[in-house]
Amino acid sequence: MDPSVQADDVWDAGDMGCGELVFLLAQRTRALGPGKVLELVATDLGAPHDVPAWCRLTGNALLVANPPHYFIRSKES
Amino acid sequence: MAGKLCVSITNAKNDADRATVGFVVANAAVGSAQETMVFLSTEAVRLAVKGYADDIHEEGFAPLRDLLANFVKGGGTIFVCSPCFKKRGLDEKALVDGATIVGGAKVVEFLASGAPCISY
Numbered sequence: 001m002d003p004s005v006q007a008d009d010v011w012d013a014g015d016m017g018c019g020e021l022v023f024l025l026a027q028r029t030r031a032l033g034p035g036k037v038l039e040l041v042a043t044d045l046g047a048p049h050d051v052p053a054w055c056r057l058t059g060n061a062l063l064v065a066n067p068p069h070y071f072i073r074s075k076e077s
Numbered sequence: 078m079a080g081k082l083c084v085s086i087t088n089a090k091n092d093a094d095r096a097t098v099g100f101v102v103a104n105a106a107v108g109s110a111q112e113t114m115v116f117l118s119t120e121a122v123r124l125a126v127k128g129y130a131d132d133i134h135e136e137g138f139a140p141l142r143d144l145l146a147n148f149v150k151g152g153g154t155i156f157v158c159s160p161c162f163k164k165r166g167l168d169e170k171a172l173v174d175g176a177t178i179v180g181g182a183k184v185v186e187f188l189a190s191g192a193p194c195i196s197y
Contacts (some may be wrong), residue, residue, distance in 0.1 A: 017159045018180035045169055046159030046180035054182040057189065 005063050005071045007039035008032060017044030022054045029060055029074040037063065040070040082106045083118045088197065089123040090133065096124060097135040099197035100144040107151035112154045114181075114187050115148065116194075117176075118158035119180035125176040126167050149175030156184060 011028050013021055021042060032038055042051065048067045055062040055072060064071040084106065086099035099115070106113040123129050124145065135142040149155065155176040162169070162178055169178060188194060 015161070015163075021180060022182045022190075044159055044180065045163065045178040046183065048178060050159075050180035050182040053186040057182065057186055 006070060008036040010039040012041040015043050017046050031073060032074050034074055035077045036074050038072045040072060041068050043068045079110050081112045081113050081190060083116055083188060083192050083194035085194055085196040086121040087119045089120045091120050093133045093135050095197040096121060097138045097141050100141060100148060101138060102195060103148050103153055104144055105149060107153045113153045115153060115155045116184055117155060118161050122157050122161045122165060125172055127157060127171045127173050145173060
């Protein structure tokens, strides 16, 4: 884990995956506000591929991917 | 490669004909220089478990085990629906070569890049 990355909020999504995970992840990052960092904890088997794909699709920055931990900076606008 | 194609398969031994033809088309796509992804969801996730497809051989087609192996050897990728796999209590350590367990975002990313999709 990169100790220099500080999260503004943490969301433990447990074993949630697929559409439910990314739908709620979108709501979480939006609610957090632009430029803020969310630490996501997701144990779903698909998450190591899904979370980076979701970040690429939505323009949110994946700062750290160390499954099951992910640090995501919400996009600026 | 010239383009992309997704082949969505939702059947396994419950409809071996559809499962087989899906992989026949996927092999045709790989053989036609297309970046091809087979998306296995619902019942079809069973095809991603080693050994499951070994006794599926539809009349008029190659055995599904060979179709699957050739597809991967030809450069095709297999995405396996995570919640469908988990729901059936299957073993992620027994995946066939070339298969990856993914969720919706990974499939959406592939399709959003402009790939058409054919379903079986």
